[in-house]
Every structure is written in structure tokens, then in C-alpha cells.
Amino acid sequence: MTAAPGPSRPAAVAFDVVETLIALEPLGERFEKVGLPAHSVREFFPRTLLYGVGLNVTGDYVPFPVAAAAAVRTIARHSLTPDQVDYVVSGMRELPAHPDVEPAMRVLNEAGIRVTCLTNGAPEVVEAFLARNGLDPLVEKVMTTSELQSWKPPAKVYLHAASELKLPPERVCLVACHAWDCHGAKRAGLMAGWVARAEGGYDEIFAPADVRGDDLVAVARGLAELPSSD
Template identity: 25%
Template sequence: MPSELFVFDAYGTLFDVHSAVARQRAAVGPNADRISDLWRRKQLEYTWTRTMMGAYRDFRQLTAEALDFAAASFGGIDTETRANLLAAYETLAAYADVKPCLDALRARSARLAILSNGTPGMLNAALAAARLDGQFHAVLSVDDLAAFKTVPAVYELVTERFGVRPEQVCFLSSNRWDIAGAKKFGFRPIWVNRSNQPDEYTDLKPIRTVRSLADVPGLDV
């Protein structure tokens, strides 16, 4: 059935997680790209590990801890640069394809939402900085559960909030593991494969794979 409820992951899908380091590249130094990559990997690792342990810390705290590990792995950064990076993460740049996609979906009266590991404060700050506040009918955070994706109860936040069945939800994420979790829950996921990664979790396939959100409004989903 065609969906008119589109739910977006935030980090990596709407917001460029590497834009924080990009803004501080000179201060971070020659290992900037490797620090950025490791920062993201450890951030996600901490969400999965702490969820399995039942030892929740919110996404803002884990983002800081992941940065500290990544920076220390390449010789460290000074306190001012650390503070600037964490501040920049609160106002990550939105990808250029985000606003046109949202506008096109809203033009056909689709309902739009975010489902994210981010804290409400982080999400509100990022949306305001990108001038996307007011674009979504709901901004849902895992903070309500004290557990991160891919716990099924996280995806259930959407069905409870909108009073829909899982198969009525079109879920969009750039993270293949998130697509797998959403598919297992029963959503109809679209993988926004921005960096042309190989497929994985092949038993939990997306209904579509696109390279950009610009492709989404034209899909029959």
C-alpha cells in the first residue's frame, strides 16, 4: 500500500555526521578524517554495547565519550578544539537533498517524522540550525525508552505515536543496520546509501535503495 507516513533517521540521513570535524579541520590536524570516522564508529558501538548491558547513557554523553576515544587514538586534541567539536555536533549541517525531499513529500500531504538515537535537545538544536524545525509532525527520541536502535521498542515509538501498523510506515535511513532493524520490526524501509556501500543483512532487505533523498518523492512506496 502507498505510504503517507515517512519516518527519517537523523544522523547520517538528514544530518552530515562528518560536518563537525570538517568545520574544525585545521584545528584537528592531518588526522581529521580518520578521527571523524572513528568518532562515528565508537559512538554507534557505545549505543549498542550499553543497550545490551542495560547501562544507558544518553546520546550526547556517548558522543563526547566517543570523541575522547577517537582523539586519544591519534595523539589527542586540545580542550578548546574538543569543546568546538562537541558544539558543532549539536548543529550539524543538513544534506542539500533534505529540504527539497521534505517539501515534495509535504506537498502531497504526507506525514513526516524523525526517529533518532539523539536526545531531544540535540535534535531540536540541529533542526533549528538547519532551518528544518516545523517540518515534522513528530520528533521521536530513544530517550523515552533509555535504549537505542535496533531494539524493537524503539521502532514501536512510531506506531504508538501515530496509531498505525508497522507496514504503513516508510522508514528512511542511511545506516544499513538501522534499515535491518526497521525491516525486522515490519516497516517498509528505504536505504539511503549515500556512500555506495555494499549490502549486508541480506535476509532483511530494504524495499528500495537510493543514493539520495532526492530520489524518494518519485518512488511508489
């Protein structure tokens, strides 16, 4: 009996952005300045996702900043002024990259793997983040779910990314710190790379990622070391 072939090296990687590339922890300072505990940041992103994805399920769409503002209002039990809410949300424009992001992208560049981003976030925020952190020379393209008026994880989002890259889905690898995002990519026919930064372990309810690592450099090296399909 011949064993089923394993995954091949992808032609392109599409990085998830928020939490995978962007460090959210510094946003806790802004929560404190409007009178909320710094640990509110741990509820902020999951609730933003809940609102964005939840509205999508009902056939509606809101951009990331709108869902984020609603999340802040709910966390504060609607006790903040509009200016205070805007102050917290606008902090997304100043957040740093995790220290493993640049070296991971360089590993992929050196292996000849195209580097892109696929995010629910606002395109102008993502582009500013890349420029501010000196990452824009390493990234070929930023793709956002706003182009489809749909948040991840419906299959059409991942397939749109593959189409934009002019590659078959199986030649594109989503890299994320969220197992549900990796699951969505796998179900759409893409590869997936998972970094343990946010979840610590990859739960068995999700389709297995092709490569896993404790940091992005380990994931990038794992992808670069896969056999070529050419």
C-alpha cells in the same frame, strides 16, 4: 498462482537523523583545531554508535552526547582536555543538512505522507538542527530513543515510533542511510527506505529495504509512487 502484493505507500516516514539528514563532514574542522586529523570524523560516529548500542546490550543506557564524548576521548587516546572534548561534541549543534533533505521532505509532504524523525541523537540538538536549516515546518514530530532509554535497533524503538504516530507498524517507513537501521525497522514490521549516501551498496546480510535510492529525493519519490492501501 497469485504474486504476493508489494509494499503500499506509507502513511508516515520516520527519518533517521545523523548522517541521513545531518552532514557530519564539517565536524572535521573541530577535530583539526584540537590537534587531530580531520578524517577522525569518519571514526567518530561509528564509535559513538558502538558505545551507545554496546552499553544497551549489557542493560545500561547513556545519552548520545555522553557516548559521543567518550568516542572523542578514545579517538584522541585520552589526550584531550574536557574543554577540547566538549568543543568537538558541541559542533554537532552547528552542522548543516544535506542538500537533498528539504526537497525530499517536500516530495513527501506533497504526497500527503507525514514526515517525522526517529533518532538516537539528543532531542534538543535535532530540534535545533531542524529550525536552523528551515526544516521544522516540514516535520510533524521528533521522536528520540532517549524516550525509551534504548538506542536503535531493538524492535521496541521502532514500535514505539509507530505507537506515537498512532499507526500500525506496516504504515510507517523508516528512512536511513544505514542498512542495519533499515534491517531493525523491517524486523519490527515497519517499511524501510535506504539512501546510498553512507554505504554505497545494500549488503545482502540485511533484510531488504522496500525502496532504495542514490539520494533522499529518489527515495521520497519511490515511496510517494507506491500504490495506496486505502
